Amino acid sequence: MMTIDRRGLLRGAALSSGGLVLGAWTPLGANTPDAMPVVSGDLIELRIARLNRTVDGRPTRAIGINGMSPAPLIRLREGRRARIRVTNDLDVDTSLHWHGLLVPFQYDGVPGVSFPGIAPGQSFLYDFPVRQNGTYWYHSHSGGQEQTGLYGPIVIDPAAPDPVAYDREHVIVLSDHSRASPEAIFRRLKVQPGYYNFQRQTLAGLLAGRDQPAENRKHWGAMRMDPADIADATGATYTYLVNGHGPADNWTGTFRAGERVRLRIVNASAMTTFNVRIPNLPLTIVQADGLNVAPVTVDEFQIGVAETYDAIVIPQDRAYTLVGESVDRSGMARATLSPRAGMVAPVPPLRPRPLATMTDMGMGTMDHAPPRAPDPTAEQNASRRLATDDAPDHAAMDHETMEHDGMDHGAMKMRDFAAAPQMAKTPGVQTISPMPADRTGYPGQGLENVGHRVLTYRQLRALERNPDVRAAGRQIDVHLTGNMERFMWGFDGKRMVDTHEPFAFVLGERVRINLINDTMMAHPIHLHGHFFELVTGQGDHAPRKHTVIVQPGGMVSVDLTADAPGDWAFHCHMLYHMLAGMMRVVTVRPAGGAA
Template sequence: MDDKLITRREFLMALGGLTLIGIGSYPFIRPFLPGVAAPLVLSQIPTVSWNGSVKTFVFNIARGNVSLGDSRQFNGYLINDQFPGPTIRVREGDKVRITVNNHLDQPTTLHWHGVNVPSPMDGVPGVSQDPIEPGQSFTYEFIAGPSGTRWYHSHVFEMDQIPNGLFGALIIDPANGREPYPATREVTLMFSTWGYQSNPGLDYGMQTSGGMGQMMMGSGSMMSSSQGLIYLINGAVPSSLQPMTVQPGEKLRLRLINASASESYWLTLDTGNFLITHTDGNPLDNPVPVSDLYIAPAERYDIVVTPPKSGKWFLRSKINGQESVQMPFSTNGSVNAVPSSAPSWSYSNFSGGMGSLPRAAQHFQLTLGGGMMMGSNWTINGASYPNTTPLRVKKGDRVRIEMQNMSMMEHPMHLHGHSFEITSFNGRALSRPLVKDVVNLRPRERCTIDFLANNSGNWFFHCHNLQHMRSGLATVLEYVDYPLPYVDKWM
C-alpha cells in the first residue's frame, strides 16, 4: 500500500459473508504432533486490575531539528522536544492517561506496543480509532500491564513518522516492585534506523543471502538489503556515545528494544556470554545463557551482562554492514576475560521433541508470501491488506494461528492487544512456550502461536517490517461479539 488515505469499505462491509480460514487438516505440524488431545488450558498473564493510582502525561507532537550526535541533522518528529520520545515509566496496575496534542500538519496516532489496552486505545486508524488530525488532541487511557519492557510508536505513515522520531520506551514495573531477576542497575537501549527514502527501488529489510535456491533448500544466511541507512542507539550514532562504566562482577540489565522500521540486529559481546531473562518484556522460567542474540524489528529482550573483560568492550552487531552498531562499555577494574561457550539464541532452543499441542477452539492457517520477484505487494494467503480475510474469534476461545513464510525475506509478525505463546517452531513443539507479542519468521520457517481471546475488539495483526506492512502484509483479528466501527475509514 502507498502512504495515502485508503478505505476499508469493501473489506468491512463484506464481513457478514466471510468465513473463517479453518484448518481441519492442520497441515504444518500435524505430522509431528500425534494425539492432539491435551486439555483446553492456556497459561496466560491475568487481566491487570486498577490499583487506584493515576499517572498523567502530556505529549506535544511537533516538527523540529534533530542532531544525530555527529554533523548530521534533519527535521524530525519530536515529542515534548525529544528524539526519540520520552520514556514512560509506570507500575503494573496504574491507570495511565496520556493526552496527545498534534501540532503536525498531518494526522497521527500512538500505539502502546505490548500493552493489552482496550481496543479504542490501540492507535490503529481504520481498525480501532480515528486518527488525531492536525490541531486536535486525544487522550489515551489504559491500565498498565503486563509488566515488562514495552514501547510506543506512531501507527500513521509509519515509514516516515516512526524512523523520524515518533517512538519511545514504555517500562512497566511489577506490581509488587520485585523483579524476578534482580540486577545492580539497568539501562534501556533503543535501536533504530534513519534515512529511509521514498520509492527506493529496493525492499528494506533482511533477506536470505543465497537467493531463491538456498531459500527453497532451507539454507543460506540472512543479509540486509538496506543500504544507506544510518544506525542509531537511543537516537544517536553509536560513535558519539560515551562508554558506560561498570564495576567488576556488576549485574547490568539491558532492556533492548528494536525500534527499527526494517532492520534486525545480531548482537554479541566481544567475549563471554550474557543471560536472556525476558522475551518481549515477559520473564522466562529461568534465565538462558547465550553467546549472541538475533533481535527482529519490534522485538524486545532483557539481558543481564557482567563485565566480560577489563578495559573497553562492546555490545555489537555481527551482521555485515552493521559494523557501526556497537554500544561501548568500560570496566572500572580488573576482570579475567571469559571466552564464549553458550549457544546462540533461538526459539528452537526450547523445542521439546515430538510433543503434542492442546486442542484449540479456533485454528487459522496463514501463508506469508509475495514481494521480491512476486511483485511489490506482500500477501497473506495470496491477498494483500485490506483484502485479506479477517480472523474472527469468540471471547474465551483458545486460538491457534499457524504461519509459514514462503517468501525470501523475514517477517516479524505482531499481534495487537494480546500476549501469545509460541507453542511450536519449524514443526517441533516447544517444551517451554515463549510468551511474546512478536514472532520472527525467516524464509521457509513456520510456527504456531496460541493465545486466549480475552480482550474483545478489533486488532491489527501485521508484519513489523513497516514497508511490508504498508505493502499489504497485514490482517485484522475481530471478535464476533464486538461491534465493527469505522466501516469507511482509512489505514
C-alpha cells in the same frame, strides 16, 4: 535517562507520582551525558513535533516527542492507571501505539482500526489500566512516521517483587535512521526492489571463487531467486542507532565492576533485524517481549523488529562494545558499556553477509556445503570503519552456509497452490514453500556457525506457568506471501487493500495459528492486544510473545487465547512490508454476538 540505580528510580517515581510531569524529565541516578529523559506520573504529556537532530555529526530531520527522538522513556507501574495525553503539533495526522501493552482496543492507537487517529493541533487522552510489567515500546502507527523517529521505550515496574535481580539497568533502543524520507525509501523499493542492496553476487565474485559457484547461480537464476536478498532497506541508506546515537557517536552506558546490569533491549527499527552481541560478555536472557523467561545464557541473539529482550550481564572492570549488526551485515549499531566515561573497547569488524539457502525457500532442511567468502565488491556502510585490529571476535569463524550443488530440487514446485488451499492466486505470490520447516530451533540467517552460543526460540521457557493451558480448539494457517520483484507483501496472497475481511476469533477461544512463510525473507509478525504462546515443545511453560520472527521458508505455530474483545491490527512489523499490505484486522467478539 539511561543510567538508573534502583534507589534513584524509586525516589524518582515518588517525586513524579501525583504530579504532572510536563516537559521536564525527572533526572534519576547518575546524570551522564547520554542520559535519556523519563516521563512518568499520573498524567503524562507527550507532544509530537518535527525537530532537528544530529546523528554522527550530521544534522538531520526527525519527528519526535517533547523535543527529542527517540521519544522519552515512559515509566509506568503495574496496577496503576496510565493516563497519557498526546498532542499533535504536526501538520498531518499522527498516532501512538503501545507495543505489547494489553489495553482496551480503543486505546491501542492504530488509526482506522482502533481509533480515528489524532488530527493536527488535536490532543488525545489514552487512559488504560496497567496490567503487566516488563520492557515494551511505543511508536507511531501512521504512515512512515516510525521511520522518521517517532518511537520510544516503555518500562513497567512490577507490582510484586521482581524475580529478576539486578543492580543497575540500561535501556538499549536499537533503530535504523535514514536521511531519506520514508516515502522515498518505499518508492525506491517499489520501483527497484534491489535498490539498496549493494552486496549482490557479481561476476568478480564468481571469478574470485566467492559466493555461490556457477552451477548454483544458474540454478537460482532459473528460479528468479536472489540468495543475496537478505534485507530490503540496508546500510546503504541506514545509520544504525543505539538510543538515537550513531556508531561514531558511541552512546556509552556506565556500570561498576561486578554489578548485575540489566539491559532492556528494544528493536525499534523500521526494517532492520539485528544480531546483538557484546564480545567477552555473556548475555543471560531473562525476559522476552516483556515477559520473564527462565534464564538462558548466550553470546549472541537475533532480535526482530519490535521484539524486546532483557539480558543480565556482569561486566568486569573494563569497557565492552555492544554490537547490533544488521542481519545483512551492511552496517552496525554500536555502543559502549564502560566503568568510566571515556573508556572504549575494541570494535569488531562487520562480518560477511550471509546468503540465503534452499531451506530459506521452504525446501525443507538439508545438508550444507562448506562456505565461501562473500563478494569482494560488497559495500557496507560507514560503521565498517570503526573496526579495530585488536577486536577479540569471531569474525574469521563466521561461515555462511550453502546448499549442495548436486541436490535435485527440480521436482519441487515453487508455486503450487495445492499446498495452500485458501491462497489467492495473485501476482503478489511469487513462491509457496513446498516443505516449510519448523525453524524455531534456528538462530537466524548468518548465525548458524558463528563459533559461540546463539539464542533460539526453542531455548525460551516461560518463568511462570501459562495462564491458559487448554488445547487449541481449532487451528488456522496464515501464509506470509510476497513478490520480491514487485515488492508486494500480504497474507494468503492478499494485500490489506484487496480484502477487508478480518481473521475472526470468538472471545475466550483458543486457536492455534500456523504462520507459514512463503517468502525468502524473515517476517516479524505482531498481533496487537495479545500475547500468544510459541509452540516449541515447552508445554504449559511456552514463551509468550507479542511479536515472532518467522524465518524464511519456515513456519511458527502459536497458540492464542483471544481474550481481548475488539478489533486489532495483525501485521508484519517490517514497516514497508506493512505499508505494502502485509496486514490484516483481527476481530475478537463474544460468541453469538453479531458485533
